[in-house]
Amino acid sequence: MKRAILLMNMGGPNNLDEVEVFLTNMFNDKRIIGAPKPIRSLIAKFITYKRKDEAKENYVHLGGKSPIVGYTNELIEKLNSTISDASIHMVMRYTPPFAMDVLEELKDVDEFYAIPLYPHFSETTTLSSYDDFYNSLDALRIKARVKTIDAYYKDSNYIKSIVERIKEAVGEDDPKDFELVFSAHGLPKKIIEKGDSYQKHIRQNVFQARKALMQEGVEFFNTHLAYQSRLGPLEWIRPYLDDKLKALKKKKVIIFPIAFTIDNSETEFELEIEYREIAEELGFEEYRVAKAPNAHPDFVKCITDIYEEMKVS
Numbered sequence: 001m002k003r004a005i006l007l008m009n010m011g012g013p014n015n016l017d018e019v020e021v022f023l024t025n026m027f028n029d030k031r032i033i034g035a036p037k038p039i040r041s042l043i044a045k046f047i048t049y050k051r052k053d054e055a056k057e058n059y060v061h062l063g064g065k066s067p068i069v070g071y072t073n074e075l076i077e078k079l080n081s082t083i084s085d086a087s088i089h090m091v092m093r094y095t096p097p098f099a100m101d102v103l104e105e106l107k108d109v110d111e112f113y114a115i116p117l118y119p120h121f122s123e124t125t126t127l128s129s130y131d132d133f134y135n136s137l138d139a140l141r142i143k144a145r146v147k148t149i150d151a152y153y154k155d156s157n158y159i160k161s162i163v164e165r166i167k168e169a170v171g172e173d174d175p176k177d178f179e180l181v182f183s184a185h186g187l188p189k190k191i192i193e194k195g196d197s198y199q200k201h202i203r204q205n206v207f208q209a210r211k212a213l214m215q216e217g218v219e220f221f222n223t224h225l226a227y228q229s230r231l232g233p234l235e236w237i238r239p240y241l242d243d244k245l246k247a248l249k250k251k252k253v254i255i256f257p258i259a260f261t262i263d264n265s266e267t268e269f270e271l272e273i274e275y276r277e278i279a280e281e282l283g284f285e286e287y288r289v290a291k292a293p294n295a296h297p298d299f300v301k302c303i304t305d306i307y308e309e310m311k312v313s
Contacts (some may be wrong), residue, residue: 003086008129011092012066023048031128068264099136119153124125141204157302159253161293169290170286182258186227
């Protein structure tokens with residue numbers, strides 16, 4: 001029995017030349033922009049043309065590439081020491097390694113275990129990755145057994161990894177001197193109104209994380225949820241992170257990127273650099289961004305246990 005675990009994520013440019021590839025593929029995704037294909041293609045070209053230069057400039061600050069592949073490789077390395085009966089691969093949605101290319105090398109696999117690195121289900125992330133995965137399986141005529149998971153935001157080891165990353169960000173300081181903001185990637189409000197479960201999952205995840213922090217005796221002055229990364233003219237789910245920062249009573253804040261299990265440009269550029277500038281303008285004394293779970297031992301255990309449970313389901 002040959003098994004393969006596929007860790008699915010959105011991806012990010014591996015070099016500056018891939019920035020256009022990333023933007024074009026993302027805005028051509030029917031789960032992101034629901035317009036008919038020819039119109040969607042035109043919209044994608046327009047957005048990519050408008051955003052590519054600024055996006056390239058942003059990636060220059062990150063060494064000319066997204067950190068997502070490096071962190072995912074570290075996670076795979078750790079998982080290889082806890083999982084011995086399956087090969088482990090990353091599959092990115094908008095940049096290499098694409099599903100089609102990964103599966104091309106895995107035609108002799110009997111069972112695939114698709115585990116999104118999105119703990120919360122959304123049509124724009126999890127379902128989009130599954131669309132691409134199944135389309136690639138069909139195109140390559142692969143008939144293997146497939147097991148999937150939609151969400152795992154309540155997983156105890158995943159919650160533990162969040163708590164540990166927040167404690168790392170606090171360090172030796174008193175958490176009561178800080179406000180904690182769980183920052184999630186935003187979505188247009190109309191996607192949630194159509195029934196996408198993402199916001200509900202995020203809220204439940206924050207509830208679980210708050211509870212776990214309390215049980216550990218880690219008490220902040222206050223804790224909040226806000227949303228980042230909005231673009232375009234549509235109304236997105238609120239509160240927006242910049243508005244939340246303006247409303248905080250304390251001028252010391254720790255941001256935890258609740259929507260991401262792996263650090264990427266939206267944590268290491270948007271949160272670390274862009275929102276830091278906003279915080280400095282607002283006179284914050286301390287502005288800290290906690291690391292995403294990445295290859296934290298508790299998150300490694302979370303993924304390992306998910307795989308073991310999927311095997312027997």
